[in-house]
Amino acid sequence: MIARVDLRGAALSSLDARALREALPRAELDVEAALETVRPICEQVHAGGVDAILDLDERFDGIRPPSLRVPAEVLDKALAALEPTLRAALEESIRRARLVHADQARVDSVTQVVPGGTVTERWVPVDRVGLYVPGGQAVYPSSVVMNVVPAQIAGVGSLAVASPPQSSNTGDFVGYPDPTILAACALLGVDEVYAVGGAQAVAMFAYGASDASGATVCEPVTLVTGPGNVYVAAAKRLLLGIIGIDAEAGPTEIAILADETADAELVAADLISQAEHDELAASVLVTDSEELAAAVEAALERRAARTKHTIRVKTALGGRQSGIVLVSGVDEGVRVVDAYAAEHLEIQTRDAAAVAARIRNAGAIFVGDYAPVSLGDYAAGSNHVLPTGGCACHSGGLSVQTFLRGIHVVDYSREALADVADTVVTLATAEDLPAHGEAVTARFASDS
Incomplete structure (x- = not known):
């Protein structure tokens, strides 16, 4: 089900940094090719405004929303209908995210360079942001939390959320984003929500959108954040400069660095937890234990066969982006995972905290048996909007800092x-x- 890559001994020592990165499993994300697909979509939004966006909703999501902007009463109904246990879970996720992100707030600093000469660094939030929340094979109310909380703490004055309309919705929610996404927005006090997904959502944020009468329905934003598919990433690249972006997010990925002390069942469960996101999701185990590798392979076979999204999981695990990488020891494993620069990196080794402290390249690091990636997805307090595709070697995840600009004020x-x-x-x-x-x-x- 999952391939092996043997980098023990000379196989690893002979590779420089670039060759090592190329030797590791990795999902293909051809953003450049997708540009030619999204370019006419963005041009259509620019020229046609609301009507063009609704046409694109119908084309790509199979339904034409009753209105582009979700009415306030629909948001209120979504929150009122939210199952109490789910509401409590979202509220706890919000509480923990606010705790962590509040400590990221920046304060102005004044440096006296010489008597009579100062440089002040002021931290100023962007004026308006567009927050994208995916809604394809799964819906992600947790991504509402991860986008909105740091923006609010940064002091952004105007927030808008976009998420694809759902043809499977019923009642008052037909043609709007999933009700749990709407409820999460309402919980966070976000009342500007749009039923639009994909590249057309990014274009709407970049250009704004007016209706046939010329009335503005959506004002342009200055920054767009949030994960999405290759077409969202391509639209971000195409429109960069008109808008700022957080990153060109690709398929999700997990790497696990484990030694013989790791529990194969836990490792397999965590690899599958990421594989169920998407057929292109990457699940990579790096280990110096052949015995663990074999036990994980067996556990993957068992668990994949009985999980809900079996076909999706098996496709992801069997893809070129997933694999078990054999190394000669934990030191070599650290080199490999640093080269891989995973979105999510778990450390399941002896002295896991000490090993984690040596890692330089990862979007987020999860230490030991009791910090699975799914904890970070929902309720650790950390942010789950993280760099993918090896970008963790130069970029970090979404944070309060994403929404702030440092301005130097020179006074001599x-x-x-x-x-x-x-x-x-x-x-x-x-x-x-x-x-x-x-x-x-x-x-x-x-x-x-």
Whole structure:
């Protein structure tokens, strides 16, 4: 069901960093090819506004929403109909996320460079954000929490959520996003929600949307965040510059670094938990124990056969993006998982916390037997919108910082500028930009 990659001994030592990354299992995400598909979609939204978006909803999601924006009474009904246990679970998820993200809040700092010369770094939230919540093979009210909470803590003044309309909904919710997504929005106090998915949602956020009368239904945003499929990622790439983005998220992935002390049943359960997201989901085990590898393979066969989404899980586990990587020891395993730079990395080894402290590249690290990735998906308090496709080597997950901009405020007195004038002139002359120096010396021309 799942392939093996043997990197023991010389097989690993002969690989440089690039070759090692290429030797590891990885999902293919051809964003460049998808650009040609999404380009006309984005142009259609730009030109046609609300009517074009509703047409695209009908084309891609099989239903035309009663309205692009979800009415307030529908949001209220979704919250009122929310099953009490699910409501309590969402409220606890929100509470924990707020605890963690509140500690990410930034404060302004003032640095006195010289007497009379200061640089202040102000942290200012973006004005308006569009938060995308997927709704394909599964619906993700948890992604509402993960997008909205850090934006609210950052102080963003205007939030809008978009999620695909669902043809399977009944009653008041026909043609709108899944009721649990609507209820999560209502719980968080978000009342601007749109029934639109895919590339057209990103385009709507970038360009805004007006109806046939010219009335604005959705104002443009300055930043779009949230996970999605390859077409969402392609639209983000295409429209970058018109909007800011968090990342081009690809298929979800888990890597587990385990030694002979790991429980094969737990490892298999965690690999399957990610594989059930999507046929392209990546599940990778890195281990120095052949015995564990064999036991995990057997456990995967048993568990995959009886899980709800058997076909999806088996397809993901059998794909080129999944595998068991054999290494000679935990040190080699650390090198491999750092090269892989997983979205989610579990450490199930002896002295797991010490091993986790050595990891440099991962979206989130889960330490020991009692921190499965699914805890982070819902209720650890951490954020589950994380870099994929190896991007964890240079990018982090969604946080309060995502929604903030640092602005330097420079305040120098006459005396402080005079003290550094020769330095500025010298550097400007070295760069053959004399007017730069003259912009300083002109302020003291009357002194000569």
